[in-house]
Amino acid sequence: MQPADRLARRRHPLRSSAVRDLLADAHRPGMISLAGGLPAADLFDSEVFSTLAADLLANSPQEALQYGLTAGQPRLQAAVRALVKDRGIVAPPSDPLITTGSQQAIDLLARAFIEPGDTVVMERPSYLAALQVFSLVDAEVLGVPTDEHGMCLPLPAGPALARAKLVYTVTNFANPSGVTMSRERRLALLRWAVANRVFVVEDDPYGELRFGGRPVPALVTLAAEVPGASDWCGYVSTLSKILAPGLRVGFALLPEWVRARIEQIKQAMDLHTSTLCQELAARYLETGRLTGFLERARTLYGERCEALSVSLRAQLGARVRFNRPEGGLFLWAELEPGIDTSLLLARARELGVIFVPGAAFFADSGPRNALRLSFSSADPTQLHEAVRRLRTALDAGGLTP
Amino acid sequence: MQPADRLARRRHPLRSSAVRDLLADAHRPGMISLAGGLPAADLFDSEVFSTLAADLLANSPQEALQYGLTAGQPRLQAAVRALVKDRGIVAPPSDPLITTGSQQAIDLLARAFIEPGDTVVMERPSYLAALQVFSLVDAEVLGVPTDEHGMCLPLPAGPALARAKLVYTVTNFANPSGVTMSRERRLALLRWAVANRVFVVEDDPYGELRFGGRPVPALVTLAAEVPGASDWCGYVSTLSKILAPGLRVGFALLPEWVRARIEQIKQAMDLHTSTLCQELAARYLETGRLTGFLERARTLYGERCEALSVSLRAQLGARVRFNRPEGGLFLWAELEPGIDTSLLLARARELGVIFVPGAAFFADSGPRNALRLSFSSADPTQLHEAVRRLRTALDAGGLTP
Numbered sequence: 001m002q003p004a005d006r007l008a009r010r011r012h013p014l015r016s017s018a019v020r021d022l023l024a025d026a027h028r029p030g031m032i033s034l035a036g037g038l039p040a041a042d043l044f045d046s047e048v049f050s051t052l053a054a055d056l057l058a059n060s061p062q063e064a065l066q067y068g069l070t071a072g073q074p075r076l077q078a079a080v081r082a083l084v085k086d087r088g089i090v091a092p093p094s095d096p097l098i099t100t101g102s103q104q105a106i107d108l109l110a111r112a113f114i115e116p117g118d119t120v121v122m123e124r125p126s127y128l129a130a131l132q133v134f135s136l137v138d139a140e141v142l143g144v145p146t147d148e149h150g151m152c153l154p155l156p157a158g159p160a161l162a163r164a165k166l167v168y169t170v171t172n173f174a175n176p177s178g179v180t181m182s183r184e185r186r187l188a189l190l191r192w193a194v195a196n197r198v199f200v201v202e203d204d205p206y207g208e209l210r211f212g213g214r215p216v217p218a219l220v221t222l223a224a225e226v227p228g229a230s231d232w233c234g235y236v237s238t239l240s241k242i243l244a245p246g247l248r249v250g251f252a253l254l255p256e257w258v259r260a261r262i263e264q265i266k267q268a269m270d271l272h273t274s275t276l277c278q279e280l281a282a283r284y285l286e287t288g289r290l291t292g293f294l295e296r297a298r299t300l301y302g303e304r305c306e307a308l309s310v311s312l313r314a315q316l317g318a319r320v321r322f323n324r325p326e327g328g329l330f331l332w333a334e335l336e337p338g339i340d341t342s343l344l345l346a347r348a349r350e351l352g353v354i355f356v357p358g359a360a361f362f363a364d365s366g367p368r369n370a371l372r373l374s375f376s377s378a379d380p381t382q383l384h385e386a387v388r389r390l391r392t393a394l395d396a397g398g399l400t401p
Numbered sequence: 402m403q404p405a406d407r408l409a410r411r412r413h414p415l416r417s418s419a420v421r422d423l424l425a426d427a428h429r430p431g432m433i434s435l436a437g438g439l440p441a442a443d444l445f446d447s448e449v450f451s452t453l454a455a456d457l458l459a460n461s462p463q464e465a466l467q468y469g470l471t472a473g474q475p476r477l478q479a480a481v482r483a484l485v486k487d488r489g490i491v492a493p494p495s496d497p498l499i500t501t502g503s504q505q506a507i508d509l510l511a512r513a514f515i516e517p518g519d520t521v522v523m524e525r526p527s528y529l530a531a532l533q534v535f536s537l538v539d540a541e542v543l544g545v546p547t548d549e550h551g552m553c554l555p556l557p558a559g560p561a562l563a564r565a566k567l568v569y570t571v572t573n574f575a576n577p578s579g580v581t582m583s584r585e586r587r588l589a590l591l592r593w594a595v596a597n598r599v600f601v602v603e604d605d606p607y608g609e610l611r612f613g614g615r616p617v618p619a620l621v622t623l624a625a626e627v628p629g630a631s632d633w634c635g636y637v638s639t640l641s642k643i644l645a646p647g648l649r650v651g652f653a654l655l656p657e658w659v660r661a662r663i664e665q666i667k668q669a670m671d672l673h674t675s676t677l678c679q680e681l682a683a684r685y686l687e688t689g690r691l692t693g694f695l696e697r698a699r700t701l702y703g704e705r706c707e708a709l710s711v712s713l714r715a716q717l718g719a720r721v722r723f724n725r726p727e728g729g730l731f732l733w734a735e736l737e738p739g740i741d742t743s744l745l746l747a748r749a750r751e752l753g754v755i756f757v758p759g760a761a762f763f764a765d766s767g768p769r770n771a772l773r774l775s776f777s778s779a780d781p782t783q784l785h786e787a788v789r790r791l792r793t794a795l796d797a798g799g800l801t802p
Contacts, residue, residue, distance in 0.1 A: 003598070003600075003632050003633070004658045006566065006598055006599075006600065007513055007659075008513060008515055008516045008566075009516065014662075014665045016668065023468070023470070038468055039467075041467060044463075044466050044467075046458050046462030047459055049458045050454070050455045050456075050457075050458035050459035051455070053458055054452070054454060054455035055451075057450045058447060058448060058451035061445045061450070062445075063647075064450075064647050065450070065648070066442060066645070066647055067424070067437070067439055067647065069424070100649075100674075100675075101672060103669075104671045107669065111537070112409060113407065113408060113409055114409055118409075129668070132668065132669035133669045133670075136670075165409075197404070197407055198407075232404070244677075245466070245467060245468045246464075246465050246466040246468065246675060246676035247675060247677060248672075248676075257404045257408075261408055261415075265415065265537060267417065267533065268415070268537045269504070269534075270501045270502050270505045270508070271502055271504050271530065271649075273501075273649065274649040274675050275647035276647050277677060277678065280677075
């Protein structure tokens with residue numbers, strides 16, 4: 001008998017992330033990767049990090065190397081309060097809980113709320129690693145279609161919705177769709193949450209990477225306008241996209257009844273997030289350099305999004321439809337019906353360009369002809385060349401299964 | 402209705418860690434803490450960490466700040482292979498999987514193996530944070546008594562054992578008992594694991610902190626002597642106790658059928674462990690300084706264990722029974738029957754000394770008169786004074802509930 005029959009049975013098979021599987025490929029010489037959601041490498045403020053880390057470790061080793069508190073280092077919690085204040089969150093529901101990336105915050109919420117068979121409501125297409133987390137706790141996922149204003153409301157009534165325990169939404173420049181949820185939808189979602197006693201978590205990794213349009217307030221801010229809503233929504237975010245993913249520092253703002261449970265669970269999961277990373281992040285945020293850093297990031301990503309859009313239009317014309325996100329890292333595109341982007345990827349890979357086929361972002365079966373293109377880590381020349389290679393792959397035909 | 406009724410119901414209440422609850426107290430002026438399992442602060446090799454971190458961040462920012470691979474940074478995996486080779490593990494079952502502290506490795510194994518109601522076998526008394534993890538996955542814990550040779554065998558037959566999916570054992574200088582499992586017991590446990598198809602995970606955070614006696618080979622090493630055993634055992638460890646807890650770097654050596662599942666789960670949990678921490682740890686291990694560091698640690702902890710033992714004997718005489726661990730950070734003591742060490746803690750706290758009452762380390766009810774004393778973070782003078790305060794607390798009487 002195979003030992004593997006001794007592993008826990010799962011309602012749904014665990015899927016490996018298509019994105020992470022492609023990461024190794026991204027480093028092949030000559031490869032242009034539109035696959036990952038990696039922040040641009042040239043942005044890292046590495047000299048400042050170097051100086052801060054050297055000082056921290058030499059002069060305050062206890063703070064960086066010793067055990068810390070489960071909820072997070074107080075110095076970073078203070079810096080996070082200042083950070084979210086700049087995002088208009090002036091009265092966070094509780095002290096920030098520091099997590100090992102926002103990914104862990106999603107897992108913590110899943111473990112706090114979900115019993116096997118409970119429903120999680122999320123956008124369709126969905127953030128892949130959140131799909132993985134919800135699969136890990138044996139949740140059923142109710143995928144809600146999105147339009148240019150975000151998750152479509154009212155939510156589709158039925159037995160699945162009746163079992164909902166959690167709504168998970170990426171409100172700004174969603175991964176993979178690039179869509180931002182409108183203020184009206186956010187308010188309507190909050191009213192629904194209060195009426196149905198379902199907790200809504202807003203995941204906002206990209207909100208500060210806005211290069212067009214106007215910001216929409218966070219759910220925890222809008223909750224002030226909806227009676228009772230402050231008990232039913234939370235906010236999670238990360239320093240990964242705005243500063244450095246390698247730190248694995250995320251945070252969660254949650255009402256106390258959720259925060260207390262989450263802290264207990266986190267204690268069992270990894271005791272606390274690296275004190276070195278937390279103290280380093282706190283010191284960086286205290287320098288005030290994030291403002292300038294974000295300005296450079298917005299400019300860079302705006303230019304790259306524009307370059308990709310122009311290339312797609314110029315080289316593929318009517319063969320492609322895509323949105324124009326106002327921020328973030330991703331553009332969502334659809335090719336002619338019948339084209340299978342998994343087949344396209346296999347050929348594109350040989351030609352030196354990779355992306356993520358759209359089907360990867362659907363819990364159930366999704367459209368075969370969609371693809372997610374990340375514009376963050378390639379410069380305009382590379383983006384132009386990437387689209388040229390995509391066209392070559394398309395021109396060869398034979399992409400209908 | 403309370404929102405909290407919307408949280409997932411649990412088979413067992415989640416307990417907060419008594420140790421972590423005491424941590425805040427440990428910083429009160431004049432307090433001598435025998436409560437935590439903290440490595441001695443004066444040991445940290447902070448200048449070297451400072452230099453290495455400055456160089457890493459200035460010259461290789463991509464390696465420290467960008468996303469990494471879920472299984473871990475290859476450079477740290479190589480350093481871990483060398484580290485465990487020094488522990489006699491010459492043929493690890495697979496590439497090391499890097500985790501966010503060994504705590505996460507335990508959680509990963511729990512999530513890979515346990516369905517609600519499955520049994521985890523562990524020593525009694527038990528490592529508190531492992532109890533928390535197993536409670537989090539709704540496991541039933543079968544606590545096995547230990548003597549001076551470790552977990553007592555044969556394991557107690559019955560319906561609980563029949564549902565066993567995992568054996569969790571801290572083999573060297575167990576927390577809290579200080580006991581090391583003998584070679585004979587390890588081999589017997591492996592034979593049982595093969596016969597019953599139950600996976601055994603050895604948690605070894607303290608093995609290198611041996612200041613007396615002779616090392617016993619790891620289960621994954623001894624597995625070579627038991628046909629089929631290499632499929633049924635794994636090894637997890639951490640840099641927390643031998644280098645710096647703040648890095649949150651642990652690792653797991655697992656047979657491929659387990660490792661593959663674990664990697665999928667970790668991807669969903671936190672994508673990967675901090676690349677900054679991993680690359681820094683790898684560079685530190687490459688310096689070869691760990692050898693000298695561990696020699697200093699062993700000498701220091703040996704002296705402190707001796708000082709605590711001598712003080713206990715001299716000041717409390719026959720009122721206390723305790724073991725003499727050959728390594729690690731903890732000494733397990735029992736006071737006269739009828740004394741409640743929770744009541745003792747309340748009074749000792751006022752007198753400026755804290756410890757962890759023994760009952761905290763039992764899933765079910767444990768002896769009221771036991772206590773765990775950590776000797777790692779107090780010097781001999783402080784240890785002597787701590788025992789004097791304990792005696793004062795005891796002398797006042799009124800400690801029987």
